Amino acid sequence: MTGQGDPAARPQQYVGHTVTPRRKKLAPDPDVRRAIVDAASKSVREQGVRGLSVATVLERARLSTRAFYRHFDSKDQLVAAVFLEMTRSEVLRLKTRMSEATDPVEAVAAWIDGRLDLAFDEEIKAELRQVSLEAQSKSFSVPDMVAPAYGAILEPLIEQLQRGLELGVFKDIIPATAAKSIHGVVWAGTQRQWATNHWDRNEVRERAVRFCLRGLGVAPRVIEELTAGDEAAC
Structure with a gap:
């Protein structure tokens, strides 16, 4: 018979920290995506693709980096969206x-x-x-x-x-x-x-x-x- 001192018999516990549930990723928002693409399109018209900066686009659109990565995986993907627009x-x-x-x-x-x-x-x-x-x-x-x-x-x-x-x-x-x-x-x-x-x-x-x-x-x-x-x- 396994005694109480046997670790295998004890219920699993997490000591010293609390497990927090992972934050659910928000779904893309068409209006937010439009705002990003519009801001990027203006930047491209003014400075060309080489001058396109994600930080500048987000500043112009008044959005966060998190908002950007909800809608685009990379700057290249944003440029593709601008070309299409x-x-x-x-x-x-x-x-x-x-x-x-x-x-x-x-x-x-x-x-x-x-x-x-x-x-x-x-x-x-x-x-x-x-x-x-x-x-x-x-x-x-x-x-x-x-x-x-x-x-x-x-x-x-x-x-x-x-x-x-x-x-x-x-x-x-x-x-x-x-x-x-x-x-x-x-x-x-x-x-x-x-x-x-x-x-x-x-x-x-x-x-x-x-x-x-x-x-x-x-x-x-x-x-x-x-x-x-x-x-x-x-």
Whole structure:
């Protein structure tokens, strides 16, 4: 029989300290997350991504470090959210422009024209140039950071490419792949204009539209009709 002096027979006790229950982690709050992203977006517009400081963002939003980590795991995750937030208004602008098109061919041309605003529209260029450049650089070093924003920009273009494929106006394409190629053509023209600032918009648009639509298999007659205004302007 085990005696009372045997430690194994004694009830388990905790001596010298009190066990406190672990604090339950609060669920994310959409309003708090919005405040953090808004504050971060303002910082990025003023100082760029390199100048983004979590401490400054929280000071601007009047929130604590604990509030930050309830909503984001890292600064990189916050930057990704900022890129996506800034992209939303750009996507809406592109969709509005594309909505005036009568068919997928015109819609693709409208997307190209809308994205060229980054190079030729002074107001849009001032708003998005630096962020676009930084997002492009991050697409190589930290691709996951910009993937959601990049995907959002391409989404309306992919939709029209898919629609055109189903209607037979585009030939033998994979919409997602074609959208990336079109983006590459437009981005190259945009960067060239930023570097030199002496290209004519109509000329850049015509070249981009012709090149991209030919790659999509659009009939030459349709391309000529669509770019006739550009040629007249040149």
